[in-house]
Every structure is written in structure tokens, then in C-alpha cells.
Amino acid sequence: MLLSGKARLAGVIGWPVAHSRSPRLHGTWLNRHQIDGAYMPLAIAPADFAASIHTLARIGFVGANVTIPHKEAAFAVCTKLDDSARRAGAVNTLVFNDGQIIGSNTDGIGFLANLRAHHVDPCAGPALILGAGGAARAIGAALLDQGTSVTFCNRTQARAASLATALGAETLDWPQRHAALADFALLVNSTSLGMTGHPPLEISLDRVPLTMAVADIVYAPLQTPLLAAATAAGLRPVEGLGMLLHQAVPGFAAWFGVTPTVDAELYRIVAADLLG
Ligand SMILES: NC(=O)c1ccc[n+]([C@@H]2O[C@H](COP(=O)([O-])OP(=O)(O)OC[C@H]3O[C@@H](n4cnc5c(N)ncnc54)[C@H](OP(=O)(O)O)[C@@H]3O)[C@@H](O)[C@H]2O)c1
Incomplete structure (x- = not known):
């Protein structure tokens, strides 16, 4: 893992979050592309959700994925929503940009x-x-x-x-x-x-x-x-599992500036994580 003072930070917010495969998935892409960044599990309780999102945006995070039980709360906290979020009525991907909290749904x-x-x-x-x-x-x-x-x-x-x-x-x-x-x-x-x-x-x-x-x-x-x-x-x-891998692509591209690929090696790594 490359981590400098300029590293881009993102993560997955859930409650609980320990079961999430997203850190392994994004971590594999970060390593593959030698990106100066990190993607971490963020266990945030429902009562703390909105305040935590604003804090993450203020302390320099580039965005986050949102999982159960926060997808509707994420919809409410966004300052901008794309069509996918509006149609789905829920948000699973947040991008923090210039004071805006931009929500989409990549499922x-x-x-x-x-x-x-x-x-x-x-x-x-x-x-x-x-x-x-x-x-x-x-x-x-x-x-x-x-x-x-x-x-x-x-x-x-x-x-x-x-x-x-x-x-x-x-x-x-x-x-x-x-x-x-x-x-x-x-x-x-x-x-x-x-x-x-x-x-x-x-x-x-x-x-x-x-x-x-x-x-x-x-x-x-x-x-x-x-x-x-x-x-x-x-x-x-x-x-x-393929859907889980593919839905992660737009978030990674927005946060880290590289469009990653979903391939057999990635499938094997995340599948092994699921079995382990
Ligand atoms: N592959 C991926 O990337 C991906 C992404 C998102 C979700 N998922 C998976 O998709 C599943 C659904 O997720 P969700 O977020 O949509 O959950 P959700 O909002 O809680 O919806 C659950 C659905 O399952 C139905 N259901 C639950 N128990 C049932 C039973 N005994 N008999 C018949 N229907 C039953 C519910 O029907 P009622 O309305 O009658 O309760 C409801 O339609 C989960 O297993 C989740 O892990 C996978």
C-alpha cells in the first residue's frame, strides 16, 4: 500500500460493516494501480450518520460507499443526486467535491x-x-x-x-x-x-x-x-458476485481517477475472501 500525506481516502460506511467485502475489492484495485490512497471500513451508527458524512467531507475524504442500513439516509444527506439515485430512491456511492455531497446508486x-x-x-x-x-x-x-x-x-x-x-x-x-x-x-x-x-x-x-x-x-x-x-x-x-464487483467500478473511478477492470483474478480474490 502506498500512503503519502496526499493520499486519497475513501471507505464503506455500514452498521455493522465487518462483513463488507468492499475493502478487499477496492484494496486489490489500489494495489494493482499503485495508487496513493486507501479504502477503509467505517462502522457508523445510524444516529451518527449525517454528522459523520459532513465530517468525512470536511477532513478530506474523496467519498464513500454506503451500505445497510444507511442507503436511504445517504439519499437525504446529499446536496446533489444523479438520475440513478433518484430512480432507485437510495444512494450507495457518495462523492465529496467542492463542498458538494453527490449521490448515485450503482446497483x-x-x-x-x-x-x-x-x-x-x-x-x-x-x-x-x-x-x-x-x-x-x-x-x-x-x-x-x-x-x-x-x-x-x-x-x-x-x-x-x-x-x-x-x-x-x-x-x-x-x-x-x-x-x-x-x-x-x-x-x-x-x-x-x-x-x-x-x-x-x-x-x-x-x-x-x-x-x-x-x-x-x-x-x-x-x-x-x-x-x-x-x-x-x-x-x-x-x-x-459479479454484480457486486461491477457496481464498485464507478465509485473507484470517481475517487481515484482510474477506471478499474473486473476480471477473473479479482473474482477469485473476493470469492476467496467470502469463503474464508
Ligand atoms: N450482488 C449484489 O451486488 C447485491 C447488491 C444489493 C443486494 N444484494 C442482495 O440482495 C438481497 C436483497 O437485498 P435488498 O437490499 O433489496 O433487501 P431488502 O430491501 O431487505 O428486501 C428484501 C426482499 O426479500 C424478500 N424476502 C425476504 N424474506 C423472504 C421470504 N421468506 N419469502 C419471500 N420473500 C422474502 C422481501 O419481501 P417482503 O417485501 O415480503 O418482505 C423483499 O422483497 C440480499 O440478499 C442482498 O445481500 C446483492
């Missing part, structure tokens, strides 16, 4: 970049998004902005309905997800089902066209039950 961009890295065209046909939380909203907005038609399907129907109204999408009742699958080109799991410690997602892939791509944004474990079922059914699986 949608990261999701699309990961699809393309798996040779999946986001515009190939209608998408069914399972879930209606923060990630579902960012992904839905990004797909809609590509011209893809989007349907939200969520255990709590009212959340899917309000998301669909806000973004201009359709909804499907949760029990209908199996039967309706044949009408979609892309299935996205953006619920927490399938995550380590959570039940698996129940979905039948029996009568699904072989051209369907199945994206799971859950990345712990790397191979979720849904991805295993998609592979077994001959469909095109798209794993969630």
Missing part, C-alpha cells in the same frame, strides 16, 4: 454490466424480478431505462404494487411466479431467499424456455440453490 449499472459480462442481453425480452426491496428497485429502474419491460413479484404484494407504480412496471402475485415464468426472458432473484442462513427460493423451472437467463443477486453462497437449479435445467445462470 443497477452493476447488475447490467454483470449480465453483459455473462453475454446476456438485458433487452432480450421481458424481465421478472422477484422481490421489491432496495436492490429490486435499482435493478428494475435500470432494466426499464434500457427499454425492457419489467414485472415485480413480491411476497408482500403491496410493496410490489407501490414499486411498480413508482417506476412504471407490472406486478404479479407471489404464488403465480411458477406458472408465469414461460413468458419471461430473464428471471432475477432480488429477495434474500437463498442467502446463507435463509431458506431457499422455491420456484419451478420445469417449463421454462432454454433461452431464459436466471440471475441471482445473492452472492453468499456463490452458488445459490437457484443458480444450481438453473444450471441443471440448461438455462443461463448469472451469479451475484
Whole structure:
């Protein structure tokens, strides 16, 4: 690590933050590009969030990522928001510049970049998004902005309905997800089902066209039950770790002035960190 008095400082703000893979990810890029800078975990409690952001900006940080539970609070603290943040209703990337706190949401961009890295065209046909939380909203907005038609399907129907109204999408009742699958080109799991410690997602892939791509944004474990079922059914699986890596690119580029690449070596390093 290179660190001079002029080093650029950034980090990830969460509560807790110890589980975050972002320091390993950005640290790998900092080393790779021999950048005079650091990216650190910043454990900040919700009550201290707004004051801490202003302090970080004042003491010379160039920006930060924001993770659970601060993404909505970050939206509120920004002096400037880009379209991705407005559409997602939440901020995961902050840039401090000339007294401004600029917020964006890179989850949608990261999701699309990961699809393309798996040779999946986001515009190939209608998408069914399972879930209606923060990630579902960012992904839905990004797909809609590509011209893809989007349907939200969520255990709590009212959340899917309000998301669909806000973004201009359709909804499907949760029990209908199996039967309706044949009408979609892309299935996205953006619920927490399938995550380590959570039940698996129940979905039948029996009568699904072989051209369907199945994206799971859950990345712990790397191979979720849904991805295993998609592979077994001959469909095109798209794993969630790639989205995590791709969503980090715009922040790194803004803070450190280099656009980093997502490649197999980076995937191995972060995957090993997850397994360790
Ligand atoms: N790969 C990446 O870069 C990336 C980025 C962001 C998030 N993620 C992952 O995506 C997942 C969702 O994140 P989020 O921030 O959107 O979370 P969130 O806002 O808390 O939303 C959670 C979603 O999961 C659904 N859900 C939870 N338990 C369920 C169950 N037992 N049955 C059916 N649905 C259930 C919720 O449905 P209800 O509305 O009915 O409660 C809700 O739609 C997490 O696993 C997170 O780690 C990955």
C-alpha cells in the first residue's frame, strides 16, 4: 500500500460493516494501480450518520460507499443526486467535491454490466424480478431505462404494487411466479431467499424456455440453490458476485481517477475472501 500525506481516502460506511467485502475489492484495485490512497471500513451508527458524512467531507475524504442500513439516509444527506439515485430512491456511492455531497446508486449499472459480462442481453425480452426491496428497485429502474419491460413479484404484494407504480412496471402475485415464468426472458432473484442462513427460493423451472437467463443477486453462497437449479435445467445462470464487483467500478473511478477492470483474478480474490 502506498500512503503519502496526499493520499486519497475513501471507505464503506455500514452498521455493522465487518462483513463488507468492499475493502478487499477496492484494496486489490489500489494495489494493482499503485495508487496513493486507501479504502477503509467505517462502522457508523445510524444516529451518527449525517454528522459523520459532513465530517468525512470536511477532513478530506474523496467519498464513500454506503451500505445497510444507511442507503436511504445517504439519499437525504446529499446536496446533489444523479438520475440513478433518484430512480432507485437510495444512494450507495457518495462523492465529496467542492463542498458538494453527490449521490448515485450503482446497483443497477452493476447488475447490467454483470449480465453483459455473462453475454446476456438485458433487452432480450421481458424481465421478472422477484422481490421489491432496495436492490429490486435499482435493478428494475435500470432494466426499464434500457427499454425492457419489467414485472415485480413480491411476497408482500403491496410493496410490489407501490414499486411498480413508482417506476412504471407490472406486478404479479407471489404464488403465480411458477406458472408465469414461460413468458419471461430473464428471471432475477432480488429477495434474500437463498442467502446463507435463509431458506431457499422455491420456484419451478420445469417449463421454462432454454433461452431464459436466471440471475441471482445473492452472492453468499456463490452458488445459490437457484443458480444450481438453473444450471441443471440448461438455462443461463448469472451469479451475484459479479454484480457486486461491477457496481464498485464507478465509485473507484470517481475517487481515484482510474477506471478499474473486473476480471477473473479479482473474482477469485473476493470469492476467496467470502469463503474464508
Ligand atoms: N450482488 C449484489 O451486488 C447485491 C447488491 C444489493 C443486494 N444484494 C442482495 O440482495 C438481497 C436483497 O437485498 P435488498 O437490499 O433489496 O433487501 P431488502 O430491501 O431487505 O428486501 C428484501 C426482499 O426479500 C424478500 N424476502 C425476504 N424474506 C423472504 C421470504 N421468506 N419469502 C419471500 N420473500 C422474502 C422481501 O419481501 P417482503 O417485501 O415480503 O418482505 C423483499 O422483497 C440480499 O440478499 C442482498 O445481500 C446483492
